Amino acid sequence: xxxxxxxxxxxxxxxxxxxxxxxxxxxxxxxxxxxxxxxxxxxxxxxxxxxxxxxxxxxxxxxxxxxxxxxxxxxxxxxxxxxxxxxxxxxxxxxxxxxxxxxxxxxxxxxxxxxxxxxxxxxxxxxxxxxxxxxxxxxxxxxxxxxxxxxxxxxxxxxxxxxxxxxxxxxxxxxxxxxxxxxxxxxxxxxxxxxxxxxxxxxxxxxxxxxxxxxxxxxxxxxxxxxxxxxxxxxxxxxxxxxxxxxxxxxxxxxxxxxxxxxxxxxxxxxxxxxxxxxxxxxxxxxxxxxxxxxxxxxxxxxxxxxxxxxxxxxxxxxxxxxxxxxxxxxxxxxxxxxxxxxxxxxxxxxxxxxxxxxxxxxxxxxxxxxxxxxxxxxxxxxxxxxxxxxxxxxxxxxxxxxxxxxxxxxxxxxxxxxxxxxxxxxxxxxxxxxxxxxxxxxxxxxxxxxxxxxxxxxxxxxxxxxxxxxxxxxxxxxxxxxxxxxxxxxxxxxxxxxxxxxxxxxxxxxx
Amino acid sequence: xxxxxxxxxxxxxxxxxxxxxxxxxxxxxxxxxxxxxxxxxxxxxxxxxxxxxxxxxxxxxxxxxxxxxxxxxxxxxxxxxxxxxxxxxxxxxxxxxxxxxxxxxxxxxxxxxxxxxxxxxxxxxxxxxxxxxxxxxxxxxxxxxxxxxxxxxx
Ligand SMILES: Cc1cc2nc3c(=O)[nH]c(=O)nc-3n(C[C@H](O)[C@H](O)[C@H](O)COP(=O)(O)O)c2cc1C
Ligand code: SF4
Ligand code: FES
Numbered sequence: 275x276x277x278x279x280x281x282x283x284x285x286x287x288x289x290x291x292x293x294x295x296x297x298x299x300x301x302x303x304x305x306x307x308x309x310x311x312x313x314x315x316x317x318x319x320x321x322x323x324x325x326x327x328x329x330x331x332x333x334x335x336x337x338x339x340x341x342x343x344x345x346x347x348x349x350x351x352x353x354x355x356x357x358x359x360x361x362x363x364x365x366x367x368x369x370x371x372x373x374x375x376x377x378x379x380x381x382x383x384x385x386x387x388x389x390x391x392x393x394x395x396x397x398x399x400x401x402x403x404x405x406x407x408x409x410x411x412x413x414x415x416x417x418x419x420x421x422x423x424x425x426x427x428x429x430x431x432x433x434x435x436x437x438x439x440x441x442x443x444x445x446x447x448x449x450x451x452x453x454x455x456x457x458x459x460x461x462x463x464x465x466x467x468x469x470x471x472x473x474x475x476x477x478x479x480x481x482x483x484x485x486x487x488x489x490x491x492x493x494x495x496x497x498x499x500x501x502x503x504x505x506x507x508x509x510x511x512x513x514x515x516x517x518x519x520x521x522x523x524x525x526x527x528x529x530x531x532x533x534x535x536x537x538x539x540x541x542x543x544x545x546x547x548x549x550x551x552x553x554x555x556x557x558x559x560x561x562x563x564x565x566x567x568x569x570x571x572x573x574x575x576x577x578x579x580x581x582x583x584x585x586x587x588x589x590x591x592x593x594x595x596x597x598x599x600x601x602x603x604x605x606x607x608x609x610x611x612x613x614x615x616x617x618x619x620x621x622x623x624x625x626x627x628x629x630x631x632x633x634x635x636x637x638x639x640x641x642x643x644x645x646x647x648x649x650x651x652x653x654x655x656x657x658x659x660x661x662x663x664x665x666x667x668x669x670x671x672x673x674x675x676x677x678x679x680x681x682x683x684x685x686x687x688x689x690x691x692x693x694x695x696x697x698x699x700x701x702x703x704x705x706x707x708x709x710x711x712x713x714x715x716x717x718x719x720x721x722x723x724x725x726x727x728x729x730x731x732x733x734x735x736x737x738x739x740x741x742x743x744x745x746x747x748x749x750x751x752x753x754x755x756x757x758x759x760x761x762x763x764x765x766x767x768x769x770x771x772x773x774x775x776x777x778x779x780x781x782x783x784x785x786x
Numbered sequence: 787x788x789x790x791x792x793x794x795x796x797x798x799x800x801x802x803x804x805x806x807x808x809x810x811x812x813x814x815x816x817x818x819x820x821x822x823x824x825x826x827x828x829x830x831x832x833x834x835x836x837x838x839x840x841x842x843x844x845x846x847x848x849x850x851x852x853x854x855x856x857x858x859x860x861x862x863x864x865x866x867x868x869x870x871x872x873x874x875x876x877x878x879x880x881x882x883x884x885x886x887x888x889x890x891x892x893x894x895x896x897x898x899x900x901x902x903x904x905x906x907x908x909x910x911x912x913x914x915x916x917x918x919x920x921x922x923x924x925x926x927x928x929x930x931x932x933x934x935x936x937x938x939x940x
Contacts, residue, residue, distance in 0.1 A: 284910050319912035454868035457909040492815075492852055495921060533811055533850035536906060550808035552849035567806070612873035612914065615865050617912030638916035640874070649869055685870045685911065697871070703906070 275301070276307045277347075278326040280379065282315035282325055282464045283496040284457070285438030288338065296327070296344040314465015316379030317364055317619030326361055327351060328727065335361040351644035366616055366635060372595060373589075373605050374582045375621045378465035386501055386511055390467040395513065397584030401476045401504040402521045404587075409480035413583065415591035417603025421458075422448055422539075422576030423651070423680045423756070425669045428583075431573060433480040434563040440545035443483035445474050445525075446567060446574040448547065449479065449490045449497070450532055453652025455611040455683030459577035462495035463490070466581070467504035473580035475518055476587065476711050477573050478525035487544055487567070488577075489544050492534055499531050513669035536653075536707040540755050541574045543709060548780030554709045555755045576681065578607060599625035602668045610636045612685035613647075622667070632686060643688040645698075646773065651680025653703050654760035654769035657693065676767065678760070693772035697742075698726040704757060712748045715758025721745060723763065724757065732779050739776060791827045795820055800835045810836060810846060813852060823854040845895045860900035861895040861939035864918040865932075867904045870911035879915060883936055900939050 279294040281283075294310055294480055300634055301308035315322060317721035318346050321337035327347065335358040336347060346354045356362055372378075381388040389395070412431025417552045435443060447470065463470060495697040496564050505527060508514045516524045530548055532538055538547045547566050552786025582604070586594045597604045602624035608631055609615050615637035624632075632638070632648060647657045656677035658665065665675050672679050687696075701722035708716045722745050729738045746762035753759040800814040813836070817828050831884040833840040847853045852885055865880045884902060887895055902921040910916035913925030919935055927935065 283908075283923055283927060284913050287910050287923035288913055322913065410866075451909065452907060454907045455870045455911045456907075457911060460909040493905060493918075496923075531812070531815060532852075533815065534852035535850050547811065548808065550810035552847070554847055556902060599910060612911065614912070623886075642809040683911070685873055687873045696869070696872075699872070703868075709795065709905075757795065 276311065276328040277351045278313045278328075279309055280312050280315045280323060280587055281312035281383070281496075282379075283460060285315055285322045285324070286317050288322050288495065289340065291340050293323050293325065293339045293344060296341045297347070300344050300348060304653060306348060307520045308405040311382050312746070313338055313380045313381065314383050315461060315555070315652075317375065317461055318364065318365060318616070319618040320616045324358075324361070326500055331624055332360045332362060335364070341722075347565070351665040366618065366620065369635065370621045371605050372471075372739070373585050373594065373597070374578065374607060374618065375462070375466075376585070377469070378462055381466065383465050383500060385466055386468060386507055386513075389466070394468055394584070395472060395519070396471050397587035398476055398513075398519055401479055402441040402519060402523070403663045406480050406482060409587070410478060413480070416594040417591075417598070417696065418579065418582060418594070418668065419602070420576055421578035421582070421606070422541075423678070423682060425679070427511045428575060428579050429464045429573070431563055433479050433485065434561070435571045435573045436595040438564055439573050442483055442485070442568075442740065444567040445477045445483045445486040445573040446545065447474055447486065447488040447576040447577050447579075447580050448539065448541060448544055448571055448574055448716070449488055449494075451491060451494070451541045451546060451577070451681065452536040453655075453681050453683050455649065455685035456609050456652060457611075458607040458609055458619060458682060460494050460497050462577065462581055463494070464500050466771055467500050467510065469581040469584055470501070470577055471504055471514065474527055476515065476583050477575070477580060479518070479521070479574050481571070481574060484524045484526070484573075486525065487530045487548055488527065489530050489532060489538070489548060493534040498529055498531055505529065507639065509769045516636060530647060533707075536703075537709045537755075537757055542758065543755075544574070545572065548566070548748060552709075554711055555757075557754060561624060571735040578681075579664065580675065584724045597623035599623075599666065599668055599767070600670060602670070606667060606679070606682050608667065608684045609681075610686070611683060613639045613641055613688050615640050623670050624666075626667050628658060628665045628667065628684075629660070631662065631667070631684065636686070639686060641688045642643050642691075643690065646689040646691055647687045647768075649687070649696075649764060650683070651678040652665065652683050653700060654678070654756055654763060655680050656763045657771060659694065659771040663770075665757075675713050691743045693768040693775040694726060694730050694778075696721055697776075700761055700768075701726060706759040707757060709755075709757070712753050714752035715754075718745050718749045718752075718758070719761060722749075722761075730778070731774050735777055739759050742747055742769065791821070791825050793827070796828050797835070799932070800832065806883060811850075811900070818853060821857075825855070835869070859898050861899060861900045861920055862888060862903060863936060863939060864905040864908075866906070866908050866910070866916045866925050866933050868907040868911075871915040872906070874914040875928075876915035878928070879932050883932055886933075887936070890928065895923060904912045
């Protein structure tokens with residue numbers, strides 16, 4: 275019997291290790307030979323821990339599993355109360371277009387043989403054939419835009435670094451993934467880490483960079499461990515180091531662990547942090563592509579941008595660009611989180627609507643109450659009411675509605691949410707995480723919390739609302755980066771779309 | 787965890803990281819891992835050995851939320867306070883726990899058993915609310931689950 279039990283952090287957080295141990299014990303008791311593989315997660319988190327048993331028809335799933343559910347796996351699996359059928363036929367999974375996440379949850383994350391058997395390192399082989407200029411052209415043609423938030427074309431960034439002259443260049447992977455509601459980087463680092471190693475190696479060859487860093491947030495201990503192991507194994511297999519894959523190119527990389535600062539996800543703050551300093555945002559220009567880590571030309575990309583590169587080179591730019599709409603090409607790993615019935619990672623071509631994702635795919639709220647608001651794009655993203663659920667998943671369509679896709683997170687709230695509190699939280703978060711360089715961000719956000727507190731207490735709501743609006747304008751105009759500059763989005767969208775939550779009668783401060 | 791300052795241990799940590807391009811953050815991580823916090827003495831030694839000013843070390847330690855300059859309790863419980871966890875009621879659960887323990891965020895129980903700290907997202911946002919106890923992750927933590935976890939940390 276071959277049984278898969280995920281080792282992804284979300285599976286572990288919901289008891290996967292105990293389930294795995296129980297399976298081993300039960301198999302031993304029954305004298306059944308069971309081979310346990312610890313795979314990554316398929317990203318269907320409402321089913322985690324999702325145990326899969328290999329059958330002639332395919333892998334059949336059981337979830338969410340508890341220790342008490344284990345003996346039943348050995349009795350009559352077909353009648354098991356947690357049986358969910360063939361995993362790849364579950365609608366949430368079957369409706370996806372998995373290009374970037376094709377291997378995630380399927381393979382043993384640290385088995386290089388498995389990785390290669392599922393198409394791994396075909397992209398690097400192609401990259402070596404194409405050479406630096408050829409790779410940059412291919413990435414440009416794919417239409418890939420940065421998945422970290424700003425949506426900047428990846429190929430253009432690489433070309434800038436490629437043509438820069440320097441004795442040393444760097445590739446930096448931004449795996450700081452601080453946005454609430456996002457876990458795509460984490461899922462891949464734990465479920466398919468070699469794809470990031472391969473993607474960074476290709477970036478190195480394309481730009482002439484020989485050293486790479488993966489900046490992983492400290493909140494991701496499992497990702498850190500898995501990436502370190504994957505890097506060591508790749509090095510052992512001569513897929514990192516001198517003459518990568520017997521080519522004339524050298525590339526090696528290491529993990530760098532963050533220290534709990536949201537602003538270090540901003541690329542220049544991240545570089546300062548890597549240099550051992552406080553993570554403060556640098557003014558641009560100069561661009562990191564020209565003056566980056568230690569003052570050298572540096573490619574800095576989000577983890578998903580980088581680990582999507584191998585599949586683009588393997589299948590071709592044209593193939594990738596055929597997915598999507600408008601100027602948003604390819605697929606986006608949408609992450610559905612919060613108060614949601616079926617939360618998880620849904621990779622789909624751009625163009626799907628917000629409503630389809632929230633209502634059809636995710637099945638509405640976990641609480642069973644009506645959906646009231648969805649925050650798209652993390653703590654700096656706007657709140658969308660259901661009346662805007664026809665918005666298509668596309669960079670430009672979101673911008674038109676004063677929102678942003680960001681890193682692809684969606685956080686769902688039911689009708690018990692108090693949007694004045696959420697607006698307050700946005701300001702509070704900004705105050706907590708501000709790097710301190712700009713007054714509107716550092717002081718304005720603290721002031722914002724105070725003013726929203728007055729509104730919540732029913733003190734002169736009209737006057738204080740217009741004060742918040744002024745504050746937001748000042749923050750937008752006077753902030754160096756998007757932390758101060760975009761905090762107005764969640765605040766103003768809450769006020770605009772949910773005005774009733776800001777018009778409460780005066781009441782004592784202590785009341786809920 | 788060992789709360790006493792042992793210069794030879796700090797020295798060993800620094801030596802182990804000297805090969806890195808910029809060792810400061812990795813050194814601070816390792817010191818906190820070893821001692822549970824970063825003491826004045828440790829900062830002084832790090833500044834000396836890495837040839838940077840004490841102000842620089844202090845500036846870095848105070849900038850990052852991870853670093854503690856006071857000892858923590860024997861167990862550290864980090865509760866997620868970010869939006870996805872809020873949507874599943876994390877704030878009310880946390881408030882109830884803190885009230886029962888008589889703590890504010892970042893506080894340690896009088897018996898030195900438990901420190902409760904905020905964290906902003908653990909990447910478990912589809913299994914909210916979530917928490918980390920001594921480095922172990924926990925998801926789908928309702929009020930009862932959280933209370934159980936806090937009591938388990940004995
Ligand atoms: C406050 C702030 C936080 C950010 N956090 C992240 C992050 O966690 N991960 C990320 O990839 N990009 C983050 N970004 C965006 C980065 O600055 C940058 O645009 C990105 O790393 C570029 O990579 P890409 O082109 O592949 O998206 C953040 C930006 C800001 C202003
Ligand atoms: S907007 Fe805020 S976080 Fe960004 S640079 Fe200014 S002070 Fe720092
Ligand atoms: S918001 Fe709590 S784990 Fe992401």
